[in-house]
Amino acid sequence: MLRRVQKTPSEHLKFRIELLLRYFSRRKGFWLRCILCWAIGCIALSNDEIMSYDERFQLRGDQKASEQIVLVTIRQSDFAMIYDARTNFLDNMSEVTDITDSFFWNKEIWQELLIKILRQDPESVGVTLYFGDNVGTLRLTNEEYRLFMDPRVVWASTTNSLERILTPIFTNREFNNLGNNELRRDEDGVVRRVFPQRQEMPHLVEKITGKKFPTTMAGLPINFRGSGRVFTQYSLSEILYDEVPYDAFRNKIVLIGAETSSGPVYMTPMGTLSRAEILAHITDTVLGSKWIKRLPFWWYAFGFFFLMMLAVFLITTYPQSVALFFIGWIGTLLAALSAWFFDTFFFWSPALSPFVLLAACWIIFIGYQATKIERKNFRLQQEQQYLQELEQLKNNFVSLISHDLKTPIAKIQAIIDRLLVQHHAEELGTDLRSLRLFSDELNRYIQSILKVLRVESRDFxxxxxxxxxxxxxxxxxxxxxxxxxxxxxxxxxxxxxxxxxxxxxxxxxxxxxxxxxxxxxxxxxxxxxxxxxxxxxxxxxxxxxxxxxxxxxxxxxxxxxxxxxxxxxxxxxxxxxxxxxxxxxxxxxxxxxxxxxxxxxxxxxxxxxxxxxxxxxxxxxx
Missing domain, CATH: 3.30.565.10 (Histidine kinase-like ATPase, C-terminal domain)
Known part of the structure; x- marks a missing residue:
């Protein structure tokens, strides 16, 4: 009686691992190609993560931005018309090469500007220009002090080269009317992200919106809505001469900036923008919680593995034209879904790297399929040659046997014919005629077999x-x-x-x-x-x-x-x-x-x- 051998769990695990190793060993060429395709896709993915944001924003173009944000831009030309006393100095303004924030400070002008803006009861006012030691000592009346210290106004602080925080002259005792206006560039000089500031000095956008940035060490990608034109903008002269609507700033977040030449513009995915315009985009992102979300790299790499397996399945299962159609359709669908998720849900998913992965799978596995077909053709040729030899051997054997049977049958028929002539006994004649009939029937069988062999031969x-x-x-x-x-x-x-x-x-x-x-x-x-x-x-x-x-x-x-x-x-x-x-x-x-x-x-x-x-x-x- 046979007994079933019981295996321990470790023996079962060892046996299954051995089976997997044998399977992969037999098909190592296939799996090595799969790993190569996946590696190419992951390399393309790492590059896609760096550059794709710029392309997405450029392809998307200008989008609808929040109507709650209003920009006030102090242009150099507007400032020149206001300062009649500086006319002689500003005649050659085009030759000035370093216009800093302090150039745009004038207590009377700023007093009048803030009065006209605050009169419309805005939600908050953010001054993106830094006015500190660079404008000297100021003497303020109680009324002026109350105006410049209005809790709705947030003044910009900055950081020097030693990372020491520089506070503006209008800092209150609680230091709660300040916000850092720092913008960091990436290694290529483009502003793409905003970084949370130190707890003692929050970001200017956090102060004017009352919302905190999500905490992250890598920086938060800014969801640029387009160029600076997507926001409502007014110039200094339009406000001072009452050329703006009576409710232009009511319940709005106002950002005041200027055209300076000390780091005048910043490179962004949407082109060159001023500091105030970039802060406006950050404000829009915070208000609408439009932060661009993304998964960790290994999640995308895991999805690429399944995409690679799907492409390999199509290439190795269907004809080339059908596989190419489905691969092109899948790549186009992924690109469309990527753009839709990015524009609608602010979720980033790769678009270019899937095409690279699919193209790598197509090129590598088409060659693999061609190699398999060549091997199959070679084996078929060998089998065909073997079958031809076997068929020829069979035909030769049957032909030889059939041909050798014709001679004795002819002799038998000749003897029967002679006996029929020589003997006239009725009983014997009947038997002889039966023999003759049977020999004719056998002869027809042999002739039929020979005909089939002849017509099925390759030289017919x-x-x-x-x-x-x-x-x-x-x-x-x-x-x-x-x-x-x-x-x-x-x-x-x-x-x-x-x-x-x-x-x-x-x-x-x-x-x-x-x-x-x-x-x-x-x-x-x-x-x-x-x-x-x-x-x-x-x-x-x-x-x-x-x-x-x-x-x-x-x-x-x-x-x-x-x-x-x-x-x-x-x-x-x-x-x-x-x-x-x-x-x-x-x-x-x-x-x-x-x-x-x-x-x-x-x-x-x-x-x-x-x-x-x-x-x-x-x-x-x-």
Whole structure:
């Protein structure tokens, strides 16, 4: 009695690991290519993360920004018109190369500007210019002090080269009306992110919005809504001369900036913007919680692995054209979804790197598929050569046996014929005639086998010639009429006169003989057979009708096979099952068709057609 061997869990684990190692070892070429494609995709992904933000913003263009944000821009030209006292100094302003924040300080102008803005009750006012030690000592009246210390006004602080915080002159005792206006550039000089500031000095945007930045060490990508034109802007002169709507600043967040030449503009994904415009974009991002979200790198790499496996499956399963269509469709779909998620949900997903991954999979695995096809073709050629040798050996064997049987059969028939002449005893004559009949039947079997071997050989050729189909039919019938008379079967012909055709007379004669011989075999004594030839529009049709028992419907297709006969004929009559196979084979060689119609108890009609416009070559290799 056999007992099942129990394995411990560790042995089961070891066995499964061994199976996996064997599997990967057998297909290491496939998996190494997969790993290479995945590595190329991950490398492209790392580059995509750095540069894709700029491209996304540029392709997206200007978007609708928050209407709660208003920009006030102090232009150099506007400031020149206001300061008549400095006219002589500003005549050559175009030659000034370093206009700093302090250039735009004038207590009276700023007093009037803040009065007109605060009069409309804004939510908050952020001054992005730094006014500290750079404007000197100021003396303020109580009214001026209350104006500049208004809790709605947030003044910009900055950081020097030693990272020491520099506070403006309007800092209150609680230091709660200050905000850092620092903007950091990336290594390529482009501003893309905003960084949370130290707790003792929050960012200017955090102060004017009352919202904190999400904490992150890597910086928060700014969701740029476009250029500076997406926000409502007013100039200093428009405000001072009351050229703005009466409610332009009501319940709004106002950012005041200026055109300076000390770091005048910043490079951003949307082009050059001023400090105030960038802070406006940050403010819009904070108000709408539009921070660009993204997953860790390994999540995208994990998704790339499944995308790679899908591409490999398509390439190795479907034809090249179908696989290329699906891969292109998948890449386009991913790019469209990436743009939609970025614009709608502010979620970043790679768009270019999936195309790189799919292209790498296509290039690498098309070569892999080509290598596999070459190996299969080589194996098929070897197998084909082996089968050809085997087929030739079989044909040689059967041909040798059949040929060697013909000689003894001919000798037996000659002895029987001599005995029939020499002996006239009735009993002996009956036996001799039976022997002669059986030898003829055996000879026909051998001849049929030789014909099949001949037509299936690779050097078989058909030789076409111009001849009259009716003459070929008459020649075939002349050879078969004695056989029909033995069974008292009448053969009638209805042959339509027609011009000559181009066909192989030997093969077509064999076709007619096989059809008529079959009709004689399966027609009872006293029956009749009709042979008809007629011309149609594009072909010639020959029909052989008999009055036999007919063929069952389920046998109509099987009788055309090699060594196949009707299911009820195996015991009633003898035959090789090769006659109709040869008929179909010879007719199709000529480009014609065969057709059979039969009704049980009434008879069978077999027809074949030959095309009038024959395009058969003089020699057809099979």
């Amino acid at each position: 050729k058909i030789h076409t010639d111009v001849a009259d189909i009716n003459e070929v039919i008459e020649e075939a019938l002349q050879a078969l009429r004695p056989l029909a008379r033995e069974k008292s079967i009448a053969i009638h012909t209805t042959l339509e006169p027609m011009f000559s055709l181009e066909f192989d007379t030997t093969l077509i004669k064999e076709v007619v003989i096989n059809l008529v011989e079959n009709a004689i075999k399966y027609t009872p004594p006293g029956g009749s057979i009709e042979v008809i030839s007629e011309e149609a529009e594009e072909d010639v049709r020959v029909i052989v009708k008999d009055t036999g028992e007919g063929i069952k419907p389920e046998d109509m297709e099987k009788v055309w096979g090699k060594f196949t006969r009707g299911s009820d004929q195996d015991l009633r009559s003898k035959g090789t099952g090769l006659g109709l196979y040869l008929v179909k084979y010879f007719i199709e060689l000529h480009g014609g068709k065969v057709k059979m119609e039969s009704v049980l108890g009434q008879g069978t009609s077999v027809s074949f057609t030959l095309p009038l416009d024959s395009e058969i070559e003089n020699e057809v290799m099979v």
